[in-house]
Amino acid sequence: MSAGAAEMPPVVRRPRGSQDVRARATRERIGRVVAPIVVGLAVLGVWQFLVSVVGVSDYLLPSPAAIAEEFVAFAPAILAAAGVTGFNALVGLVVGTVLGILLAWAAAQWRAIDAMAAPVVAALAVVPIVALAPVLNTMFGADSQFGRQAIAAIAAFVPVFVNTLRGLRQAAPVHRELMRVYAASGTQTFRTVTLPTAVPFLLTGIRIASSLAVISALVAEYFGGPRGGLGSFISTSAASSAYARAWAYVVAAIALGLLFMLATALLERIVLRHRPAA
Structure with a gap:
């Protein structure tokens, strides 16, 4: 060689x-x-x-081409309406998430609060939006968006509370005992054991709540209140027989819901990527 x-x-x-x-x-x-x-x-x-x-009638099902034409023709109005509905849904999502986390933490700490909160959360979970929206819109006036934001907050609150409470209870007893042996305080145990275990459950609740907030804000716009949201324009367009235009607003509502879902999914991926390994 x-x-x-x-x-x-x-x-x-x-x-x-x-x-x-x-x-x-x-x-x-x-x-x-x-x-x-x-x-x-x-x-x-x-x-x-x-x-x-x-030959399906436009009354029953407008063609995608007609819907696309209406979407392009009314793009500024559609974007403005999506901004109104999106803002109401965002406010409701943030408020519902904060309240859900706080009440879940309190319920996990004290059994009395858990027992009192359980029937209230169960009632909120089954309350029909179509019955609650007219009441809140009437209570807070025809020029206020607060009723729609409150409905979105109620819809977002329930999944965040349920998932967060379940996550706070998932910490293994052996881990809690280990922290007690180390003479860790309650705050240290919560920060190092309970909270990291609950984070995936919390993020799942927020992801579910994001879609519910958009749907609730959209449905609430059908029942009074100020004009300007997607729900208002959908009902107005359908009432005036502009079915293709109504479907264009529906497409915008679908896109808005997907945007919220993708944003929360991205948040979940970022947080879990930087989460310490078990």
């Missing part, structure tokens, strides 16, 4: 298993993006076919 051949560095081969895992993960990421797009395009194609070829 020559001296040059003897001095050649060895070839490092990566394990084929790791390459297969990375390739599979890449295919899964691409599939999660491509699959919804393909399904959405297929649904739009069938929708357009039913209207254009089968």
Whole structure:
């Protein structure tokens, strides 16, 4: 063997298993993006076919092309309405989240508060929005958005409270006993054991509450109060037989709900990524 051949560095081969895992993960990421797009395009194609070829009446189902035309024509009004509904939903989400966390913490600390809060939360969980919205809109006046924000806050409060309370009770007893052996204070135990365990449950509750806040704010706009939200324009457009325009506002409402859901999902990913490993 020559001296040059003897001095050649060895070839490092990566394990084929790791390459297969990375390739599979890449295919899964691409599939999660491509699959919804393909399904959405297929649904739009069938929708357009039913209207254009089968002859479904615009009264029953406007075509996607007509909805797109109305969306472009009324884009400024749609964006302004989405801003009103989105602000009401955001205020309700923040207020409901804060109240849910505080009450869940108190219920986890004191059994008496837990016993008193349980029936109230159960009642709020089943209260119908269509019955509560007219009452609150009448109470706070036709020019106030507070009624809609209160409805969104009630809708967001329930899942945040339930999930946070469950998370606060998930800490293993052995961990609590260990902190007691170390003579840790109640605050130290809460910060190092209870809270890290409850964070994933809290984030799940916020993600669920984000969609409920948008839906509640949207539905509340049907029943009085100031004009300007998506719900008001949907009902007005449908009442004036502008069905394609009403569907354009519905599309904006769907986009707003998806925006809230994606924002909370991103928040969940960021927080859990920086969460210390168990």
